[in-house]
Amino acid sequence: MQLWTSNQQLQNGNFTIQKVLGGGGFGITYSAIEKNTNNIVAIKTLNPIHQSKGDFEQQQVKFVQEAFRLVQCSHPHIVKVHEVINENGLWGMVMEYISGQDLAVYINQRGKLSEVEALKYINQVGTALEYIHQQGMLHRDVKPNNIVLRQSQQEAVLIDFGLAREFDLNKTGSMTNSMTEGYAPIEQYERRGKFGAYTDVYALAATLYTLLTGEAPLPSRFRITGIPLPSPNQRNPGISDKVNDGIIKGMGLEPHERTQTVREWLELVMPNQVKSFNQNESPKTPQFKPKTLLSVLPIPSLEFLAYLNPCPVEQNNTPKQIHTQKFEFEYAKINEKLEIVYYRGKAEVFIQDLGNGVTLEMVAIPGGNFIMGAPEDEEGSFDFERPQHKVSIQSFFIGKYQVTQEQYQVIMERNPSYFKGKKRPVERVSWDDAVEFCTKLSKLTGKEYRLPSEAEWEYACRAGTITPFHFGETITTELVNYNGNNTYDAAPQGIYRKQTTNIGSFPPNPFGLYDMHGNVWEWCLDDCHENYEGAPRDGSAWVNDNYFYKVLRGGSWYSIPEDCRSATTDKAGCYIGLRVVYVAS
Structure with missing residues (x-):
C-alpha cells in the first residue's frame, strides 16, 4: 500500500494533494485542494510503512471508527472533520485546514x-x-x-x-x-x-x-x-x-x-469565568460540502468497518433529482449490566409526498460488506439461518418506518389492519398486496419502489452490528414491542402489549431506522430456502419461482424475542406489514 504523493488526485479528482504537512510513526497529514470550493483542506491518514498487513488493517479499522465519530463533532474549538475517504484501500479523514501556530x-x-x-x-x-x-x-x-x-x-x-x-x-x-x-x-x-x-x-x-x-x-x-x-x-x-x-x-x-x-x-x-459552549454555535470554518454518505452516518462497529475495507462507499450515490436532508437521532445500546445507553447519530433522508398531507421518509443506507446469517452459538438460531456468508451491498434508500396505515390508505384506498390507527403500521397485508403497493407507489411518484431483498433488510437492520439484535446481546420491552412474557439471554420479563404501537415509539438503530425488531413482520422479495447454501453474495433477492413461501423478517408484537433477532427469517405469520426500498439510478 503506497503513501500519497504531491499532485496525486483522490476521489476521482475531488482532492489534489499539495504536500506533506507533518507526520510520524502513527500518521501523515497532507494539505490538499478541494475541487468544488478551491479551499485548502488537510487530509490525515495512517502510515503503512514498516507495519505488517494484519496490524495495519486493525489500526485502520480503529482509525476509521474514530474518524466517523469526529465527523459528527461540531465545536468551534475542535478541528472539523468533514468526511472520510478511501483511496485504493488507504483511509483518510478530510479536515479543516488551520492556518496558524500551535x-x-x-x-x-x-x-x-x-x-x-x-x-x-x-x-x-x-x-x-x-x-x-x-x-x-x-x-x-x-x-x-x-x-x-x-x-x-x-x-x-x-x-x-x-x-x-x-x-x-x-x-x-x-x-x-x-x-x-x-x-x-x-x-x-x-x-x-x-x-x-x-x-x-x-x-x-x-x-x-x-x-x-x-x-x-x-x-x-x-x-x-x-x-x-x-x-x-x-x-x-x-x-x-x-x-x-x-x-x-x-x-x-x-x-x-x-x-x-x-x-x-x-x-x-477560573470560577465564574468559564465559558459554556452553545450547542448551536458552529466553528468558523470554510464552507465545505462532503461528497460521501460516510460523513452523515452513525458510528459503525469495528466489525462493520473491517468488512467495509477495501470496499469504499460509492461516491455521489444520491442523484441530483433527489433532495436529501440530514436528521439527527438518538439510538440505544444495552450494555453488560442491562443498562440502556444512548448515542447520537446522523443520517440523510428524502421525503416523498404521497398527497393528502401524507409523506414517506426514506433513509440513505451506504454500500458496504457484511456477514449475513447467525453464528452457530447464537441463542434461538436455526440451521436455515446458516451458513454465515459475506455479502456486498450497494447503496440504497429504505423506509425510516414500517409503512403506516395512512400511507397504505392513500396508495391502496383500503386498510386491512386489525389494530386501527393512522400512525400504526399497516398489517394483515399479503405478499401480493405488498408488491401491488410498491407498484402503485412507483406509478404515483415516478420512482421505482420495491420490497427489500432479504440481504438488504438484514444489512439495514444490523447497521454495522454483529450481535443478535442491533441493540446488543438482548432486548427489553423498553426498546421493542414484542411478547415481554418471554426473555432472551439475561434480560428480565417485560410488558406484553398485545397490539401494535405507533411508528417511532421506540429508539432507532444506528442507521436511524425504527422498529427493525418487533411491532409487525415485514415482507422481503426472496423465496424461502432450506439454508443459505448457494445464496447470492451481491445483495440481490434469491428468487427461484418457489412462490408459495416468501421471506418474513423482524418479528412482531406477539413474537418471542428469538423471533425478533437480526438474523431471524420466517415463512409464515400473521400481522405482517412492509417497509419499502428505493435504489437511486
Missing part, C-alpha cells in the same frame, strides 16, 4: 504567557474536551503541540485525535497506552490503567503549567518514584495562588486526587 511554537517564540491569555486558551480547549467527553470519547494527547491558534481569530483549536478512543468508566485496559511525556497521567503508563475524563484533566492542567512557566512538567512516571512536582509558582512567581493550586489539583498523581470532570477543574481554576 501553542508549543507560540510560547517558544514569545515566552511564557500571561495568566489572562493562557486561561483564555485553556477555557476554550476545556469546553472542547467537555464536548468530546459528552460524545463518549477521550482525547488522551492534550498538549501545546496539539492546540493550534487560528491566525485570524487567535482562537485555540484542539487537533490530532490520533489517540482518541471511546471510553467506558466501568472497564480497564481497553486502550493502548500511548502517551506524551510530561502531559500523560500515570494511568497511561499502566498496562491495566483505568481511563476517564480525569485523564484529560491531567493533560489540560499540565498544558496550563507549560503555558505559564515555559517548561514542560515533570513526567508522572518520575513522580511515582517519589520525586515531587515543582509547583508552577516556583518557576513563575507571578502565578496567582488560585491558578497555582488548581494546576496542582488537576495534576494529582492518582485519578482520585484530581477533579473528575473538566468542568469541575475549570471552575476551580
